[in-house]
Amino acid sequence: MKTPPPLRIGDLVIDPPILQAPMAGFTNAAFREIVRGFGGAGLLATEMVNARGFVWLDEHEAEHPDRLWGVAEEARPLAVQIWDNDPETMAKVGRRLAEEYRVSVVDINFGCPVRQVTEKAHSGSYLLREPKRMHAIISQLVKACAPTPVTAKIRLGCSPESVNCNEVAQVVEEAGAAALTVHGRTAKDMFRGNADWDRISEIKSHLRNIPLIGNGDLDSAEKVVAAFENYDVDGVMIARACLGKPWLFAQAAAALRGEPIPPDPTMQQQRDVMLNHYKLVVDRFGEEKGTVLMRKYACCYAQGKHGARFFRMHVAKVSSAEEFYAVVDEYFPVIDNRERVMS
Structure with a gap:
């Protein structure tokens, strides 16, 4: 295939056009450092930040959210994703991110399907049913953040019966957003079934100038290539699959350049990556807190490997460095399945 051109978000050039998805509880500064070390991701993103919580912490002179750990110092480009349903609150936080933190992109979460965000806070994907409010949020953020670009991430709709992504896409562009990312499921779907890339691709004809970024089920370099070959998208976003494979971006970038796809690191190398992450x-x-936080990451690194179930069962209980290292030494596989077959 022909190598896709760089992605342009306002004046920002994203090359390669492969983005790391913001994922709550996972894409913190440690994870981003691991991804950045392998290369291949054109734009990295933080976990989503609760804008209202940020304002409260600021007003009470407390430390800024843990989810902004590392943001001020780390390499650019970097996106910070925020969520809430109040335009003024979002604008206030966006301005701080643009002026004080000097982030590359401020992204708005209109896609989170988790009940705590949707039904309790009337934010995330809940707002897909209120395009006018979405317009108000985006337009105020665009003014507050200028010249830093503002982007939006959505789902296809709130449910399969209320798919409205085409209408919402037009609202997003009219409000001044510089790019749109679409996850190919509805909020009701959560992560069940398959992402509908045909629906994502259809959205492109409803946009005039801003780029469309597709998201959903991209768990291999081959699938990233296929997304560009088969669908009308300007960029792709990799989410859950990268949590246990932070080298996936480098593999996908090589594939897009028409180069041989680098093999996965050996099991020993993957173990070393996980320990560095820890x-x-x-x-x-x-x-204490770091060990507890690392449990979920460790489970991701083990996913799909021989003996993963036993490793997950034991690492889910660790609460100290001594326990963590002991479980890794005993249960984390150091020989991959192909080597087992050959031996």
Whole structure:
């Protein structure tokens, strides 16, 4: 295939046009450092930040949210995703992110399907049923953040019976957003079934100038290539699949350049990556909290490997560095399945 051109979000050039999705509880500074070390991601993103919570912390002179850990110092480009349903609150936080933190992109979460965000806070994907409010949020953020570009991430709709992504896409562009990312499921679907890339692709004809970024089920370099070959998108966003494979971006970038896809690291190398990740988390949060936080990451690194179930069962209980290292030494596989077959 022909190598896709760089993605342009306002004046920002994203090359390669492969984005790392913002994922609550996962895409913190430690994870981003691991991804950045492998390369291949054109734009990295933080976890989504609760705008109202940010304002409260600021007013009470408390430390800024943990989800902004590392943002001020780390390499650019970097996007910060925020959520709430109040235009003024969102604009206030967006201005701080643009002026004080000097982030590359401020992204708005209109796609989160979690009940705590939707039904309790009337935010995230809940707002897909209120395009006028979406317009107000985006337009105020655009003014507050200028010249930093503002983008939006949505789902196809709130449910399969109320798909309105084409209408919402037009609202997003009219309000001044610089790009649109679409996850190919509805909020009701959560992560069940398959992402509908045909629906994502159809949205492109409803946009005049801003780029369309597709998201959903991209778990291999081959699927990233296929997304560009088969669908009308300007960029792609990789989400859950990268949590246990932070080298996936580098593999996808090579494939888009028409180069051989680099093999996965050996099991020993993957183990070393995980241990480095653990050290970064503990350095920031301390041994006790860092070890507990690392449990979910460790489970991701083991996913799909021989003996993963036993490793997950034991690592889910660790609460100290000593316990963590002992479980890794005993249960994390160091020989991959192909080597087992050959032996």
